[in-house]
Amino acid sequence: MSSGSVCKVQIPNKLKLFVLYMKRISIDLKAVKAAVSLERLLGYYGFKSKMQPTRNGSSLVGPCPIHPGDSGNVFKVTLSRNRWVCHNHACRCRGNQLDFVAVMEKCDTHEAALKIDRWFSLGLAGKVTSKSVLQRI
Numbered sequence: 435m436s437s438g439s440v441c442k443v444q445i446p447n448k449l450k451l452f453v454l455y456m457k458r459i460s461i462d463l464k465a466v467k468a469a470v471s472l473e474r475l476l477g478y479y480g481f482k483s484k485m486q487p488t489r490n491g492s493s494l495v496g497p498c499p500i501h502p503g504d505s506g507n508v509f510k511v512t513l514s515r516n517r518w519v520c521h522n523h524a525c526r527c528r529g530n531q532l533d534f535v536a537v538m539e540k541c542d543t544h545e546a547a548l549k550i551d552r553w554f555s556l557g558l559a560g561k562v563t564s565k566s567v568l569q570r571i
């Protein structure tokens with residue numbers, strides 16, 4: 435995470451988080467996850483074509499897009515749950531749609547949500563009220 439060193443003055447963590455939230459465009463992370471599946475994101479990056487469905491069709495496996503060069507099927511996506519995991523022992527990362535884009539774009543999940551919003555023209559950015567932002571902290 436990148437934002438820890440922004441504030442030099444000692445202020446309570448919640449307030450620090452709130453200040454960071456208010457400086458950025460608000461976005462409902464849950465709404466972004468509900469709007470764009472992990473499968474669609476894999477398609478956006480051009481990875482879906484490199485992956486194979488598992489026998490029952492519930493998952494995709496393929497080389498890990500996060501650490502290129504490792505062939506095989508270390509990267510697994512559970513389609514219905516929008517979860518991914520890399521079984522390479524050096525990589526060992528996992529997560530949901532936002533985590534995936536955050537790793538790929540080297541940003542945090544908030545930035546990732548804003549990117550997805552832009553890529554897929556979701557129109558979700560800036561729609562969260564300050565009240566619901568506060569509730570999430």
Ligand SMILES: [Zn+2]
Nearest residue numbers: 498501520525
């Ligand atoms: Zn990996």
